[in-house]
Amino acid sequence: MIIPDVLINRLKKANNVAILTGAGVSAESGIKTFRDPDGLWAKFDPRELASVDGFMSNPQLVWEWYQMRVGVINDSKPNPGHFAIADMENMFDVFTLITQNVDRLHQQAGSKKVLELHGNIVENHCFSCKKPFNGETNLPDQQLPKCPECGGNIRPNVVWFGEMLPVAALNNAELAAEACDVFFTIGTSTEVYPAASLPLMAQRNGAFVVEVNPNQTSFSKKADVQLAYPSGIAMPEIVRILKEQK
Ligand SMILES: [Zn+2]
Incomplete structure (x- = not known):
């Protein structure tokens, strides 16, 4: 697969990166x-x-x-997408991982700070x-x-249907979307609000927004770059190129 230079250049200049993950990332682990x-x-x-x-x-x-x-x-076990995202936590001055997944696979892969918009199934x-x-x-x-x-x-x-999202996690996710230089939306249908508004919020505030999803979503055409690959393929490749060019 080819990662566009424009994305790599943006990431090399970025101090602040935010990532939103959804069900597709867990599905690659069989969930x-x-x-x-x-x-x-x-x-x-x-x-x-x-x-x-x-x-x-x-x-x-x-x-x-x-x-x-x-x-x-x-x-289930974390997949290469989870591990690449965990790696990225140490590659930027400010990094925020926001997830809609409740399975804690990001933490299992080594991600330390995770904003869990829908809570978790473990606690x-x-x-x-x-x-x-x-x-x-x-x-x-x-x-x-x-x-x-x-x-x-x-x-x-x-978080059950009809329940409020955890206020602190949602507020911090919105602050991250507003402040980041590059925003990734990975494996999410971008149809469930308020998470779906995060990539738009990031874009309005000048962030470069990347969608990683093998399927087209309602956001695909608005993304600055759309990578039509599974997270487990695209994210390790991005991390590999960044490490090579450092
Ligand atoms: Zn009680």
């Missing part, structure tokens, strides 16, 4: 969002399971669904009193754990 490997969950609507209403009407069912998803994630808290829960989650019969403080139901730290 298909909401997809069930053995079909047991096919009859359920993820939008109903991943919601406050869904949890309130059947917390045990929602918990079992998340246990299935945690199982898929535990069987849990009490649905009733909101206190963090650090107890055992792998109970017999996938039983739903209870809060030791108030007896409430334990839920994952993910």
Whole structure:
């Protein structure tokens, strides 16, 4: 694949780089969002399971669904795209990684600072009193754990449909988009707001915006450079060229 010189030159001059990642980056590690490997969950609507209403009407069912998803994630590994992005954290004065993924694969690959717009599936808290829960989650019969403080139901730290995004993460993501010299949008459909507004915000503030996605998105034509490749192909190549030319 050929990385355009204009992108490499922009990156060589850049002090401040921001990256937004979405489901495509995890899909390259075998994690298909909401997809069930053995079909047991096919009859359920993820939008109903991943919601406050869904949890309130059947917390045990929602918990079992998340246990299935945690199982898929535990069987997955970061891919070369994750590792290249982790490498880039040390290549610029200011670097911000923003992700819509909840699987923590960026952290597994070595990324230290990650703004998790949709929370993560690894940590849990009490649905009733909101206190963090650090107890055992792998109970017999996938039983739903209870809060030791108030007896409430334990839920994952993910942002559900209809819930607010974490304010601090979103604010910091917007500040990064406004301040960066180069902005990457990688493996995201750029259809889910407010994350979808970040590349536009970056572009309005003068950033050079790169889309890495094998599929065309609604943002593709607006991108300054569109790399129609998987993250695991494009990002290691960009890092390789940058290291070679330093
Ligand atoms: Zn509680």
